[in-house]
Amino acid sequence: MKKIIITCLCILIAGNAFSQTLNSKRLDSLFTLLEKNNKYMGSIAISENGKTIYTKSIGFDDVASSKKSSINTKYRIGSISKTFTATLIFKAIEENKINLNQTIDKYFPTVKNSKTITISNLLNHRSGIHDFTRNEDYLSWNTQFQSKAKMIERIAAGEIDFEPDTKSEYCNSNYVLLSFILEDVYKKPFGEILAQKITKPLQLKNTYAGKKISLENNECYSYTSDNGKWKKENETDMSIPAGAGAVVSNPTDLNLFLEGLFAGKVVSIAHLNQMKTIKDKYGMGIFEFPYFERKSYGHPGAIDGFRSVASYFPNEKLALSITSNGIIYDNNSILLCALSSYFNKPFKMPVFDIVSVTEETLNLYTGNYGSSQIPFKINISKKDNTLIAQATGQPSFPLESTAINVFKFDAAGIVLEFNSEKSEMTLKQGGKEFLFKKE
CATH class of the missing domain: 2.40.128.50 (Lipocalin)
Structure with a gap:
């Protein structure tokens, strides 16, 4: 789930030199600078060949009580949830419960074009279904519980944005419907399916379907900047994003998930290859991020004041994940610092001094x-x-x-x-x- 100010024009950029020695001092310097200037709250983890080589966390789980964040803090990861949901769909395909080319009218007869929209169209954002998060009234009800029937009603009420499979357009509605399909075929809540098929097998101890934020459970509130001060954001009720954005996790778990996924430990490599095949900018729950001649795969996420990104370089077996609950300095720049620190490229540290202009x-x-x-x-x-x-x-x-x-x-x-x-x-x-x- 995400609302952004100007769509990020390039997720990852950097150079073509290669080094397996991480310049951790550079990353430490950046986080010290961000913390000193109160520009960022969040966590990062970097792993190589399945081994964590760097972690860092700055900021607060709760600004009001000054509860400091740690590497164990858990964040709402927004649309990175879609990678988990797409993986579960392919798991269901492997268990012969559904197939990519079946239409969705069996599950959602009231959704327009349901007789021609396929599960595949939902996965790679080619359904033409309208994204309910773009509705003008969305922020008037997003903090209130919504039943599955009500969410289907809201999605079905939307106009068709385009005919199925004629183009691609990012849409949260697609993945809400996919999570409902999973619940229908497994006869279990999404959170139980997630635990049974992914988090328990991969031993992801900090990843689950979220509920109301609990500080006692090492979760954190999210914040936006109000004249340089952190202002607590409202909480989206997690009944709404479901498989499109309701997962809670942290960077170490996200790296473990991507490593397990790309090692074929969750779904087959053949199905993973389908997930990461890009058509009109979108894979199936996965984006492709160019890094000069290299490619990484992953997904960004945003919900309320939370921002996150998880990325994996298969050739280098390098995983990087960032989760944040308050940003004035953007995650993309932190990623660039991390990648330049790993691939031995220059990086310009931010300057926070403000110049007076008449x-x-x-x-x-x-x-x-x-x-x-x-x-x-x-x-x-x-x-x-x-x-x-x-x-x-x-x-x-x-x-x-x-x-x-x-x-x-x-x-x-x-x-x-x-x-x-x-x-x-x-x-x-x-x-x-x-x-x-x-x-």
Whole structure:
């Protein structure tokens, strides 16, 4: 489950040199800097050949009581849940309970196009079913329990976004329905199926279907930044995301899961290969992340104030997972630091000093900007001597100045560089640059 400010344009980027010696001092320095400046709360684990070679945790499980996080803290992992759900679907296929090409009308006769939508279409986001998390009223009921019947009713009420198997579009509804199919064929709740088929066999002691957050169970609350202070986020009721986003875990367990999955310990290698086959950007519960000539496989996740990512490099047998419950500095930049530390590439440490810019100069940068490279436009406005950016259809966010013409938003790894003489603005994110012209 995720709502993001500007879609991350590139999950992983870096270099092509290789080293099996992790520069742990670099990672330690980054986390010390983030903790000192109160820019991040979360945990990371890195493993190689099945052995953990680095872990770190900073921040708080509960800011109000100053309960510190640890490597044992468990986080809501959002859409990484989809990788678990897709794995369970292939497990059900191996046990001859379902097949990829069967239509879903048997389970959901009220869902539009259910007679032509297949389980395969749900897995790789080619169903055309509308994503209920994009509904305007979603945040008015997402903290309240929803029965399975009510969730099916909500999903069935949505309009069809496109005809089945004609295109791909990321959709949480797909994986909620997949988890209901699993419950139907196994006659058990999703959490019990998850435990029986994955977490117990792989000895994942910190991974399960979540309920209400429990600090006593080493779980943590999530937070967003409010003028540099952590503001506690509301809790999505876990009856809603189900197999699309209701799993709780931590980085060490996520690495163990990916290692077990890619070793053929959960489903066959043939079925794993189906999961990681990309069609129009999406696999079946798995994304492909390029890292120069290398490829890793995994999934990002976001729910409430939680952000996470899990990634596995099969050739290097390298697993990296990050789970966070409060970000001002984005997970993608932390991943880049971790990968550069492993593959022996340069990494530029963040600078958190803020430069004062006059109101007259800020006025030069305000306006609407468009680009021929990407479809959305960005409006730059000013409030209380602070620049505010808002992309088409997205929430607004404040910018911090690092130079007289350079501004950043660390939570999404965004840098905006202005050239008022040319009426231009350059967006930098994920190692990519996009030129915008003032309209």
